[in-house]
Amino acid sequence: MIQGIFFARFLPQQGTKVVHQSPPGCIVSEPGVDKHRFFDFETMGEYIIPRQGFCNRYVTICDPEDKYRILGHPVCIKDEKYVRNEFMFNFCIVIGVEVDMHPYEAVVRRLASTFTEMEIQNQFLSQEDLSTSKDRRSIAALIEIIKEDLNNYNECMIPVDDANTINMKLFPIHRHPPPVKSWxxxxxxxxxxxxxxxxxxxxxxxxxxxxxxxxxxxxxxxxxxxxxxxxxxxxxxxxxxxxxxxxxIFLFGNIYAPAPEMNDFIIDKDGMQDECSNYVYINGPRLPKFYLCRLFTSLCTSRTVKEWLKMHLDQGFPVLNYVDVRRFIQFGVIKGLIYRVHKYAVSSQYLASLVTRQSIKIEGGDLLQSYTDGCHCFDQITAEKNIGDSKIMDQLRKIPKGDVEIIYR
The missing domain is CATH 1.10.10 (Arc Repressor Mutant, subunit A)
Known part of the structure; x- marks a missing residue:
């Protein structure tokens, strides 16, 4: 949500001044308006209209109490028709410091470019008080409509006069996703x-x-x-x-171990235990929630899922009769309660060949030689070579004894 929006300009005799603001009194006090101001403008004024080295670029500022963030794009137009041969202004948006500012960057840049063009065309900003035209909207009305439309509809299309229209839209900014692997x-x-x-x-x-x-x-x-x-x-x-x-990929040969976030599950933060029960229990009687904690905390780096199931079966707890193990593991990984321990093969001969850049042929290791640099997990080998864990180990055993080590991380 946009908390406020204001138009400031530099006046030769008065310095930086807020000319219009929405809502009224949010930045500087106004007669007849009793409203709490977001921050002390006198303290922030030199950053709203900064030195020319910071003009004509996107700028973000936080108030001293770190509650609000001011997004602006100060503009300096040089022309002999202005006092001091320049006109400086800034349209700023105020948002909470916890709000993602990236979607608003395009809006701030658009405001700066649009009003810069309008100022160059007909001195829309500098001659505001002298204009007698009834066919154009006032700046005060424009910033009020911009704030309300962006907050309510995430877009605005506002006719300013016969020649200009303000068109803006807020788009969510997503991070570029990581590469998708075949496994x-x-x-x-x-x-x-x-x-x-x-x-x-x-x-x-x-x-x-x-x-x-x-x-x-x-x-x-x-x-x-x-x-x-x-x-x-x-x-x-x-x-x-x-x-x-x-x-x-879920396989019974996978290894998982508890993460520090497991404590949130044990104390049942945000009803996580009920959520897990609804997701993992199959048709039949439901066990007490204690068993879910026991199952998660008994995972460790020294045993596979198959060995973990056998351990509980030997203790008289047939896990498969009550729990969908695949969904159980998925729930733990999605919530960050457990993490996967991957297996990697490392060949000292192959690593030496990479260092010396001399290609060598490892006896018996033709099929998996390029996967023995410690950077390719067994999941990748399974997906790309279409062979299971046991066949991978059989192929690795063909390499001279002692050359290949299996590491877990």
């Missing part, structure tokens, strides 16, 4: 069937139909009959819009 498993965060229509891309429709939280990217591409590269691009597009999230 990742996409999980949808929304019901695509409720929002999909005939205008959707055909390739995207085919891929979405295959997203079930179990299939990895490689298998989705195969079952949807879509090229793997196109599949990755499409899924990255869904990642960008926060429509899916990516997890590792």
């Amino acid at each position: 990742h498993v996409p999980i949808s965060k929304m019901k695509f069937t409720e929002i999909m229509d005939d205008t959707w891309d055909l390739t995207m429709k085919k891929l979405i139909a295959q997203i079930d939280g179990i299939k990895d990217v490689r298998r989705i591409a195969h079952d949807a009959d879509v090229a793997l590269d196109l599949t990755k691009i499409a899924l990255q597009h869904l990642l960008y819009h926060d429509s899916i999230l990516m997890l590792d």
